[in-house]
Amino acid sequence: MNLVFLVDTSGSMNSADKLPLLKQSFRLMLGQLGENDTIAIVTYAGSAGLALEPTKATERETILAALDQMHAGGSTAGQAGLQQAYATAAKMARDGDEDAVSRVILATDGDFNVGISDPDDLKDFIADKRDEGTYLSVLGFGRGNLDDATMQALAQTGNGIASYIDTLAEAQKVLVDQLTGALVPIADDVKIQVEWNPALVAEYRLIGYETRALKREDFNNDKVDAGEIGAGHQVTALYAITPVGSPARMTDPLRYAAGDAAPVADDTGELGFLRLRYKVPGEDTSKLIETPIMADAAPLAEADWALAIAGFGQILRGSDLIGDWSMGDAIALAQGARGEDAFGYRQGAITLMRLAQSLQQ
Incomplete structure (x- = not known):
């Protein structure tokens, strides 16, 4: 370096x-x-x-x-x-x-x-x-x-x-x-694009990344700058989705079909489709990775921890989209998902959550 x-x-x-x-x-x-x-x-x-x-x-x-x-x-x-x-x-x-x-x-x-x-x-x-x-x-x-x-x-x-x-x-x-x-960067201009299957997903929202949002057409444009990932980093993108037929849906159905093609049949088990682009540092042309997101896929090992921290952030922001999910729920989920915590950083986060709960009370 x-x-x-x-x-x-x-x-x-x-x-x-x-x-x-x-x-x-x-x-x-x-x-x-x-x-x-x-x-x-x-x-x-x-x-x-x-x-x-x-x-x-x-x-x-x-x-x-x-x-x-x-x-x-x-x-x-x-x-x-x-x-x-x-x-x-x-x-x-x-x-x-x-x-x-x-x-x-x-x-x-x-x-x-x-x-x-x-x-x-x-x-x-x-x-x-x-x-x-x-x-x-x-x-x-x-x-x-x-x-x-x-x-x-x-x-x-x-x-x-x-x-x-x-x-x-x-x-x-x-x-x-x-x-x-x-x-130490291992990937430059990393772009994530997720398309949800309307046969199974009625609505969705990305939690966070407001400052990283790109236009749809920018995904394939290698001249558009995006994020960098360093060695050993893990990046998590969280979506809140509402299944088709759920009473939690907040939007009305569209009159005309959205998108460029008919919805994938719900018997495929595909919740959505992930496309990821990245450049090898020093190169100008991106590489593409594609894979379906299956409804029966095993949860990511780190999913509960990410959900706890994101939920805590939503509470602090006063989001009206979290229902009756509470600070106590976030703390309980974080404690159960702490896992191996070699440097004590996760316990430090839980301590901050408990302090915030006390102030809230």
Whole structure:
């Protein structure tokens, strides 16, 4: 990997849960990198600067010394920093292994004043660099002015992740336990398209992924950007479906047949049909996987856990589509589906659910 840390060293980063935590977090991450990985550090505040020339990750003392020399101060004006970070990543790609993954990691407390004031222009700039082979991830530190929506939008455009780090434990999770999945892509522009069989499914809705929705015609268009999946990641798409004939149906039947063909007969047992497209990193042409979704298919091993967390989110959002399903139901389902929890993250989620239930009461 070629990693360029673009670090916000403006005056607002001068608190224990910002720049000092950022330094500690990068120390944790450094232990996961090896002799084939190269690191550079660019800082931005009143002016941008290359705080660390491209350096092999095994040269720990040099990298740690560069981290220790970073101090918060000055105003935030980072256009030069952003441009320098991408230029540094491009140089590292030219000078190093042609198969290396290049990524800029923007670390900030949420002030995205990086010199390009128009959000669309900033996304276009990041998209252009993504197409040239350099991805962008965003790490948010501290509280107060953190803009999660902007973090997510920039990371999505840059084929990266957006994570909020408020403790060393969270840094351990993001930058140690999940580092490979966060930084090593195995599939680019992943698109999922599900078609439901109207002979069995009266209505459906996708839960979540609002910011990832694509037009139907975009599925086969390889020029349209989509999501990235990293090594070891698992992506779950949840649909709520209403069977034909169910009293829970909320919409009226269509007068005219929908779609391009007659419904598949219900005796096939097909609930729907899944199409998945993805690109091998570095390639421009997508590959297609297709498979029917059978009504009698065995549940996914992780399904109950995903349902519990999604249901919890629906309750927090005040959704009127969950009926009488309660916080207690979500907690009970999560506890039963916790499974092997090597790092205790699932128990942490259950604890948050119980706290939310207490506040609700």
